Amino acid sequence: MKKRCIIFSLVFCLTMLLSLPLLADGVTNTTSGLTASTETMSEIFEKLRIERANLVGGQTEVMTQANEAKIRVEAILNQSIAENKALTFEQLESLKKDLATIKSAQDILNTVLTDIRTTTTEVGEYMPIKEYLYKLINLYSEKALQLYDVADTLKDVAVNA
Amino acid sequence: MLTKTSRLFRTASFLSLLTLLVFGLLGCGAEDQKKAQTGDSMMQTSEGLVLEGSGPFPATLLARSNNTLSNEENQLVLQEISMELDKIIDLAGQLEVIDEKSIDEKSQAVADETGEEVSQ
Numbered sequence: 714m715k716k717r718c719i720i721f722s723l724v725f726c727l728t729m730l731l732s733l734p735l736l737a738d739g740v741t742n743t744t745s746g747l748t749a750s751t752e753t754m755s756e757i758f759e760k761l762r763i764e765r766a767n768l769v770g771g772q773t774e775v776m777t778q779a780n781e782a783k784i785r786v787e788a789i790l791n792q793s794i795a796e797n798k799a800l801t802f803e804q805l806e807s808l809k810k811d812l813a814t815i816k817s818a819q820d821i822l823n824t825v826l827t828d829i830r831t832t833t834t835e836v837g838e839y840m841p842i843k844e845y846l847y848k849l850i851n852l853y854s855e856k857a858l859q860l861y862d863v864a865d866t867l868k869d870v871a872v873n874a
Numbered sequence: 875m876l877t878k879t880s881r882l883f884r885t886a887s888f889l890s891l892l893t894l895l896v897f898g899l900l901g902c903g904a905e906d907q908k909k910a911q912t913g914d915s916m917m918q919t920s921e922g923l924v925l926e927g928s929g930p931f932p933a934t935l936l937a938r939s940n941n942t943l944s945n946e947e948n949q950l951v952l953q954e955i956s957m958e959l960d961k962i963i964d965l966a967g968q969l970e971v972i973d974e975k976s977i978d979e980k981s982q983a984v985a986d987e988t989g990e991e992v993s994q
Contacts, residue, residue: 722886733929737889741952750985758981765971772969779962786959793945800948808951815958822965830971849972867962871955 757846764853771860775822778867782811785871807873816869818863825856 727869752760793800832852 722890725966753983754984757941758977759985761972762974765974765977768969768971772966772971775966776963779959779966782921783956783959783963786952786956790949790956793948793952797945799945808955811955812958814961815955818962819958820967822962826968826970833970833972853971863962866957870959 752843754843754846757843757850758848761846761853762855763849767857768853768860771857771864774864775818775860775867778864779818782867782870789871803873808871811870814866818866821859821863825859828852829856 789800789804829852832848
């Protein structure tokens with residue numbers, strides 16, 4: 714019985730230790746399930762096209778939402794000028810939160826830009842090899858999600874002010 | 875034999891506990907890092923919210939003001955927020971994505987080499 718316990722404990726320790734690298738990496742993105750190497754190049758290129766379109770969609774969404782937020786801010790500004798009335802306590806509190814949101818959005822965008830630039834400049838011209846294409850697909854997929862998240866946060870800017 | 879087994883058992887239990895402790899600490903570390911990342915751009919002071927790296931307007935002005943800004947200051951804050959949103963549009967516009975035409979060309983080139991059918 715004791716022997717079994719010891720073996721079980723050792724196996725448990727070993728499993729936990731082996732899974733440490735996964736934890737350290739924060740479990741890297743496996744959303745696209747891009748581990749299969751049986752895919753044809755044509756299928757991989759198709760995935761790249763989809764993720765590229767997704768990324769461009771995210772980019773457009775960020776720009777659209779930032780523009781709409783800008784319109785809302787300018788409406789408040791115009792109203793403030795027209796009525797010559799100071800902003801209320803609630804409006805100012807809301808603007809503080811909006812500023813934090815905007816600053817955070819800028820930080821995320823800077824990271825997205827840097828990550829994409831770094832990866833694409835690692836190889837001068839992108840190579841039609843599976844590993845590199847998978848890397849690009851994962852990168853585009855991950856960054857598109859971040860862009861959509863940024864766009865979502867911008868929807869709340871200047872809504873309550 | 876019994877003593878040896880017991881010692882082994884104790885060692886194994888100790889190792890298990892140690893591993894769990896390491897995981898616990900790593901978990902806490904990851905959580906702290908996440909918090910640090912999200913809270914990086916802002917901090918709460920006695921004056922209110924101050925954004926790091928911001929100029930005199932609008933964040934510090936908002937924080938200093940204790941929410942009693944003049945109309946002109948209000949307008950400056952709003953103008954500055956609008957400019958910050960412009961920066962977001964500008965940053966998003968700088969995104970470099972591989973040209974779709976280039977993907978088509980590479981895809982076609984590979985298809986020609988391997989005899990695969992190209993789906994576009």
